[in-house]
Amino acid sequence: MKKHNFYAGPSILPQYTIDGVAEAVKNFAGTGLSVMEVSHRSKEFIAVMDDAQALFKELLNVPGGYHVLFLGGGASTQFTMVPMNLMQKKSAYLNTGSWATKAQKEAHLYGEVIEVASSKDRLFNYIPKGYEVPSDADYFHITTNNTIYGTEIKEDIDCRIPLVADMSSDIFSRPVDVSKYAIIYGGAQKNLAPAGVTFVIVREDVLGKVDRSIPSMLDYRTHIDKGSMFNTPPVLPVYAALQTLTWLKNQGGVAAMYNKNIEKAQLLYDEIGRNKLFKATVEDEADRSIMNICWVMNETYAELEKEFLDFATAKGMIGIKGHRSVGGFRASIYNAMPKESVEALITVMREFEKNN
Ligand SMILES: *Cc1c(COP(=O)(O)O)cnc(C)c1O
Numbered sequence: 001m002k003k004h005n006f007y008a009g010p011s012i013l014p015q016y017t018i019d020g021v022a023e024a025v026k027n028f029a030g031t032g033l034s035v036m037e038v039s040h041r042s043k044e045f046i047a048v049m050d051d052a053q054a055l056f057k058e059l060l061n062v063p064g065g066y067h068v069l070f071l072g073g074g075a076s077t078q079f080t081m082v083p084m085n086l087m088q089k090k091s092a093y094l095n096t097g098s099w100a101t102k103a104q105k106e107a108h109l110y111g112e113v114i115e116v117a118s119s120k121d122r123l124f125n126y127i128p129k130g131y132e133v134p135s136d137a138d139y140f141h142i143t144t145n146n147t148i149y150g151t152e153i154k155e156d157i158d159c160r161i162p163l164v165a166d167m168s169s170d171i172f173s174r175p176v177d178v179s180k181y182a183i184i185y186g187g188a189q190k191n192l193a194p195a196g197v198t199f200v201i202v203r204e205d206v207l208g209k210v211d212r213s214i215p216s217m218l219d220y221r222t223h224i225d226k227g228s229m230f231n232t233p234p235v236l237p238v239y240a241a242l243q244t245l246t247w248l249k250n251q252g253g254v255a256a257m258y259n260k261n262i263e264k265a266q267l268l269y270d271e272i273g274r275n276k277l278f279k280a281t282v283e284d285e286a287d288r289s290i291m292n293i294c295w296v297m298n299e300t301y302a303e304l305e306k307e308f309l310d311f312a313t314a315k316g317m318i319g320i321k322g323h324r325s326v327g328g329f330r331a332s333i334y335n336a337m338p339k340e341s342v343e344a345l346i347t348v349m350r351e352f353e354k355n356n
Pocket of ligand 1: 146
């Protein structure tokens with residue numbers, strides 16, 4: 001039976017990436033060696049790093065003055081690196097979920113933190129609006145896609161102070177105006193590569209303003225100066241990222257991918273809205289994520305939750321259990337998820353409705 005992979009992360013990758021990595025694990029770039037056992041300073045791997053950075057910039061239209069870094073440590077290390085490198089006295093955070101909360105927590109180690117707004121009052125099922133960002137803060141931090149709760153800030157917001165965004169789970173899912181951000185970062189394991197590499201897009205002019213001493217490994221300038229080769233980079237995930245970026249370009253780039261993503265998400269939200277058993281957890285359509293679609297049983301059918309999960313799992317729907325803090329269901333439909341898998345899930349939802 002075909003398995004449809006709806007895991008939230010690590011998550012589905014293009015077959016192109018999996019095949020490319022499988023080949024390079026055995027024989028990398030005709031060297032007769034595995035990509036896992038080749039020096040990161042070899043000309044073959046340097047070409048991989050250069051190509052991955054160049055393609056990343058090309059696909060996102062990264063303007064001059066920005067650097068693209070591939071680091072270790074996950075998005076969670078960026079929760080620390082951002083305040084350490086940018087915060088002189090004060091920072092501002094928008095609290096839209098548990099990742100946003102974790103990011104904010106680290107900033108407290110480096111100065112005053114203003115939480116400009118929070119959607120915690122309704123279990124993060126909406127994006128706060130109409131908040132004021134203090135103009136004397138050193139930066140404003142947002143989490144564009146809230147992987148656990150299925151909300152997303154889909155537009156690039158205007159901000160008078162440097163804007164920092166965690167885009168772990170929606171990078172490359174939609175066009176982004178990078179020029180509106182000072183830093184964009186994320187773990188690669190949602191839409192780009194296996195776990196182990198973290199991407200950072202950083203505008204050079206926001207650096208060098210803090211007085212504190214920054215450990216070399218946590219200083220963006222170290223990695224900018226060495227082109228992400230200060231220490232051994234995560235070679236295999238970087239190789240995989242290059243495969244995914246190549247695939248994305250072959251698919252027509254980010255704008256084409258966005259259209260497909262909108263179509264997939266709309267199909268699923270429409271079915272959740274139509275099906276008498278279910279309802280979406282995020283009511284406001286403007287706030288709904290196109291990557292992580294969250295829904296629960298309608299009250300009348302609440303007792304069928306486990307039954308639906310078992311039914312869907314038996315039909316090959318993998319990873320649709322909602323995060324433990326929300327319950328219900330979550331289908332993560334990242335770039336690599338084909339429309340056919342979304343349609344297969346919808347068929348299962350309809351079958352279950354008929355049976356009940
Ligand atoms: C998964 C995720 C993270 C955590 O990433 P790690 O690489 O595991 O540290 C952070 N932010 C968001 C929005 C995520 O989806």
